[in-house]
Amino acid sequence: MSPSTPAGPDLRPYFDELERFADGQMAPAEQEAFELRLAQEEALADAHAAYEQLTADLRWAAGHDTLRQRLQALDERMNERGDALARTQSLVLRRQRRWAVLGTLGAVLLLAAGVAAWYFSRPNPARPARNWEAYYQPDPGPAVTPALLHRHPLLSEALDQYQSGHYPAALHSLGRVSPANVGADTLLYLRGLILLRQGQGAAAELYLRRVSETGAPPELARRARYHLGMAHWQAREMAPARAALRAVAADSLNPYRASARQAVAAGVLEGQ
Template identity: 80%
Template sequence: MDLRPYFDELERFADGQMSLAEQEAFELRLEQEDALADAHAAYEQLTADLRWAAGHDTLRLRLQALDERMNERGTALDRAQHLASRRQRRQVVLVALAGVLLLATGVAAWYFSRPERARPASSWQAYYRPDPGPAVTAALLTTNPLFAEALDQYQSGHYPAALHSLGRVSPATVGADTLLYLRGLMLLRQGQGNAAQLYLRRVGAGSSPGELARRARYHLGMAYWQAQELAPALTELRAVAADSLNPYRASAQQAVAAGVLEAR
């Protein structure tokens, strides 16, 4: 129905804006005027519908906000669980890496501290026992200064200079075998194993082996070894190892026992 003719009165009555006399008069009219009573009933229904609609919309908005908060909370929980899972995986990886590092450290410590059981050294220098030659004495400096100079240069590691000085020494003042022996030693120490063999083989040739010849045989074996002639090197060193009078017997025995000169 059309509420407009009564709307102001109905609104004032519903809001309690009428005086007591106006309110009593309005209530009397409601009893007497059917049109006003119908308008009042329609107005009450309208306001009730509006209140319901407003309350329903408020509830809908509240439910929607609650859903959004729940969604946000679920997203936050998922993110927190993901971060916790990733942190846990990282910790597992770090623990595994620490274990691997600890194991590697232990293996390295064992490797470097273990007793040496590696295969014997195969280089001739590992078994070589050098001969320093005769001592340079004051008497030698006086009687044979050229020979003393050659010995001093040899013992100082100046092998080319020592060879040059030795070439100026007369065999009559020293002895041919001594010069051959020392020249072989110098060439050997200079890394010229092939050239050293030529001189060391001639020491004591044609006579019974003496002290110098026994020494020369050991250095000859080492000269062969230096030149990678392993078979003759083994032959010479075996002979030295079997000679109880050779001063290099122990060194030769060690080289032979190592087996590094055996044919492979």
């Protein structure tokens, strides 16, 4: 008699939603809300993983017809991978050509704008800037290299869109990346970064807090704590912003320690 195995997650309360999500039948707003629940509700995330495993097992057990369908689906995924790779390469090439054409003119204009800005709005040292963006050190994410394009074309597409400032498109592309291929913590962190740059600090907090508090790799957790503090600041939640950035400033291993110490030392988080 084989030993008993623990019961898996109960799919029944979520089955209809999981099926519609897997089949792509949700409207964009509904899909976004469902993905947010996946990031927040452990029971739903477990049910989703069990549903994915169940459907994979059923497809395998169905025999030759299912095998044919799996091969067809694999072909479609490979086509999608190729399309994403081509789109990302095209985006990279267009951006490189644009910078090559506008590089000299842009440098001159930036220099002129910098001189004008310095002359007409020279800061008063006694009154430091109080805007969070004046102290924020962005994280551009991994560089889109040929190796990354080859291994993770969908992630590369999302990163290129994020680095180009196309935040809604980047969020949409990121939703198509499988956590099994990249890592759930990495996807949560990137989603938090994109939402923060999009001006949605309150929404970014949900993802960055989960990365900083739920056993992510130490380096990633340290980065998330800094951006979480900035998300609080952007959302005008000054008490948690002060607490988070003071903790970052005290952490000698945090790569954003200097930026956090600058904001704390300037006193811009006090009395707002």
